């Protein structure tokens with residue numbers, strides 16, 4: 635982001651987890667926000683998710699490729715309008731492969747599922763002011779290929795925990811617009827969540843109220 639005295643640096647908060655700040659250019663961010671708007675439109679558009687406990691998630695979500703619901707994947711929006719999920723776009727496949735190459739570099743060959751990455755699902759979450767996401771694991775996927783996460787809009791306070799428990803140790807990371815976070819290898823099934831977002835921190839030129847997060851994944855389903 636502009637106004638930084640020193641460039642924000644790459645971080646390796648846990649084995650297999652890599653944060654690349656400002657990975658997306660301003661133009662790429664604007665384009666992705668526009669594309670997310672198109673994905674969010676019905677049919678199979680952005681919806682509110684109700685958990686089996688009856689709780690309502692504070693983010694709103696649209697899925698591509700496979701529809702995530704608590705807790706599984708389907709080809710149609712089984713907990714919404716029932717329409718077929720929108721296809722997983724080639725542009726996200728290309729972007730996610732570039733993300734793994736940049737995050738892991740020469741170590742890519744040692745990360746489970748990173749060589750030959752074939753992502754086929756994306757979850758696009760919109761965080762209005764006040765939204766958060768409790769600690770959870772992304773575990774509806776059948777394989778351990780990395781998750782690629784892109785952040786747009788308001789800054790988030792993201793908590794990366796451990797694979798065993800919902801409790802400490804964890805590392806809190808600031809995810810700003812344009813940041814890339816990859817979690818694969820030993821971090822693939824780590825607990826994680828969004829503690830809060832910081833309203834009004836996005837560049838107004840992005841034209842986005844709140845925060846968007848895109849996670850790209852490989853489901854292992856067919």
Ligand SMILES: O=C(O)CCC(=O)C(=O)O
Pocket residue numbers: 757759767772783790792809826827828847849
């Ligand atoms: O918004 C984020 O940064 C994380 C989203 C997430 O964990 C998920 O969609 O499963």
Ligand SMILES: [Fe+2]
Pocket residue numbers: 770771772826
């Ligand atoms: Fe997640």
